[in-house]
Amino acid sequence: MxxxxxxxxxxxxxxxxxxxxxxxxxxxxxxxxxxxxxxxxxxxxxxxxxxxxxxxxxxxxxxxxxxxxxxxxxxxxxxxxxxxxxxxxxxxxxxxxxxxxxxxxxxxxxxxxxxxxxxxxxxxxxxxxxLTPVVISMWKPMAEAMGYPDKEVGWSDMLALIQDAEGWGKFGQQDWGRFSWGHTDPDISTTALSTVLAELYAANSKTSDLTVEDINQEKSQQFLRDLAQGIKHYGSNTLVFSQNMQKYGMAYISAFPMEEITLIDFNKQAPNVPLVAIYPKEGTFIxxxxxxxxxxxxxxxxxxxxxxxxxxxxxxxxxxxxxxxxxxxxxxxxxxSPLTPQFGVDPNQPRNSLATPPADVIVAAKNAWANNRKPANIMLVVDSSGSMRDDDKMDQAKLGVEVFLSRLPSKDNVGMIGFSSSPSVLVPLATRSENMSKLQMQTQGLVPDGNTSLYDAVDLARQELEALKQPDRINAIVVLSDGADTASQISIDQMLGNFGESSIQIFPIAYGADAEKSILQQIADFSRTELVEGSTGDIDKIFENLSRYF
Missing domain, CATH: 3.40.190.10 (Periplasmic binding protein-like II)
Structure with a gap:
């Protein structure tokens, strides 16, 4: 093996x-x-x-x-x-x-x-x-609702729950909402690519001899699209997901593929609700x-x-x-121990393994994932207040935005809001391919001046996203700011209250050593995301990393 x-x-x-x-x-x-x-x-x-x-x-x-x-x-x-x-x-x-x-x-x-x-x-x-196998981590109460540990759970069970309009209400747990999960990027993660291949094996009811023809079938493409509908957001590595699961618990996501050792380490922290390892009945890798x-x-x-x-x-x-x-x-x-049920794992698993596909099949799998991943609507909200003049902040932020835009899938909708004393929609939401030249032009045209209307800007981004009425996409606001709000017409409580039960996620970037981190952290906590801290020396890398969330 x-x-x-x-x-x-x-x-x-x-x-x-x-x-x-x-x-x-x-x-x-x-x-x-x-x-x-x-x-x-x-x-x-x-x-x-x-x-x-x-x-x-x-x-x-x-x-x-x-x-x-x-x-x-x-x-x-x-x-x-x-x-x-x-x-x-x-x-x-x-x-x-x-x-x-x-x-x-x-x-x-x-x-x-x-x-x-x-x-x-x-x-x-x-x-x-x-050695360490790849598992699907799931909150123990949720796994038990699906029949764990007596019933083996797999991709087909996850898909059925994703597609069920009742969500967890199917199991009498309406307060858990809909089933959601996270996924890292198979372009940089072997765990993620293993996951994609496992999904495609499951779509074809195979454990060996997966072919390019199998992958290119509409049923395989649809299987990936349907599973992707449960994605909350993507990411570059398991650390962010693990940290957010520790911080936000069951309200964050229902499940996430990770290495078994990561799950054990999570449970060693004695969380209020532990994770358990689901070894998909269709097979897994080590x-x-x-x-x-x-x-x-x-x-x-x-x-x-x-x-x-x-x-x-x-x-x-x-x-x-x-x-x-x-x-x-x-x-x-x-x-x-700790390779025991006490820490959420089964030492007798995995029972099923999947046969190695040839290289052309792996390439086809990566392409299938890219073509069928959950699309996104993203409002990029950029601070252009006077404090952005300091320490070359504005010029470096522009470079970071360019990196972010260049890495987004062409089918994602992207728009831009700039804000200083008041916010304005610089580029309305449209596909990245359609908007790219406008986004680049508006980015380069940003001039630091005026005060900071952070809350008004985020609220405007919410309105733009809600107007699209596309809940089948990841809807997100990426906001870059280096200071406290000094000019908004609404308070932070009003801004957050306007989101209500919205599924829109806010990803704040605290830019520079003097950034008002406490306010941005409050926004991240409300949205159950993470506050990312950046400086002129690494803002391009910060934006590159964030691009993998969509």
Missing amino acids: QRFFRSFLILIMLILAACGEEAQVPTRTSQTSGPVVGANDLLISITYSPEKTKWLEERIANFNNQNVQSNGKRIVVQGTELSSGTARTQLRAGQLKTTIWTPSASTWLEVLKKESNNPNIAEPDPQSLV HDNPFIVMSDANADEKAAASVFYNFLLTPDSQNFAMQQGFRPANVDVALA
Whole structure:
């Protein structure tokens, strides 16, 4: 089974690499405390993906304290946390020198080999350190309403609930509203792409031999469209969804695909309502974590790496990994807590696996998702008050808006409101392709001046979206502001009250160190979204990230 999942992920990563996309959003780089290295010690380095940080930081310290030797020299291990995609990029460019590399999946090595045109860049046949399957996380009361744990739940059950006009009222829970779920972007997430493929297998009642013809059938396209109707919003990574689920609970979304380890970590926080892992009855996939020794390591370093690998596969090390929520790669280590129902998982699952589709099928699946994802109506609300003159804020904000617009799907409707002493609709809502030149022109024409009518501007955006009367789309307001409201005709309470039971979501960006974050946080909390903080140095990246929500 491990070989199967490795082959599956290799195909995914090669395709994503060909598209020039990272399969993981780069994260911060942080180094563990540097060990003391003596003149006769043998220093080796390991670069690991962030989900393994807690495990490996402790294991590295434990190993170094044991004064283990190889060829008469004490081995000292130095660890660095770096996202898999970033590490691959730096290795390819020669910017990262490491003895050992352990990304989230062994497929990153295949991508590195292909991109560097060096099939011998690492030692052959790297072995896994730990494993974690992909699950659909769901609030326990909601899962129980659907028959969990006695009944296996799958995509067909989710679809039936999405399409039911009663929503959760079908199960006597009218106060839960309609079924909703979140979805990350398969252009950068292997979990998301695994999810899309699983949906397409389910649409065709298959567990193997999925074809391009299967995907291109109208029933497959319709299946994706119908499931997408339950989407609240999209996103770039699981962290945002997990944090919002912790903060807003069952009122946020009903379900979300994530790795099993993420679900366990969520439940370790003792939430008021726990999540449970749904292993779709139609099948699921697993992500592995390989131990890769780079070929440019010398003989002593390779020997020391082998000693360290054996240490990480010991029952003590594997059990400590299991405490973090991983499944052990050492088959002699029995599954134990927290891989138990107490933390929302089933150690006997997954029971069903899906066969690896060929590369052309994966490309077709990505295209099908892009063509059938839930479309959006987006009002972009931009602060052009006088304070935006400071620190090059306005010019950098314009660049960020350009990035945001360039990344939105062409079929999404996009409009723009500018506000200073009063708001005005600069570009009415229309498709991005139709509006693009107008949006670019109005963006470049923004001049910082006047006061700040934030509440009036957001209320105007609400009116524009509600006038469309398109509840089958994601309806969203993205608002950029650097200061407190000083000029609105209505109060924040009036503004929020005007939304009533509207499904419109507000995504506020607090721009600059002096931004009035408390007000923007209040708006985010009301909308059950997140407040994003940006500066002139990263506003383009902030907007790029937000574009993946739609």
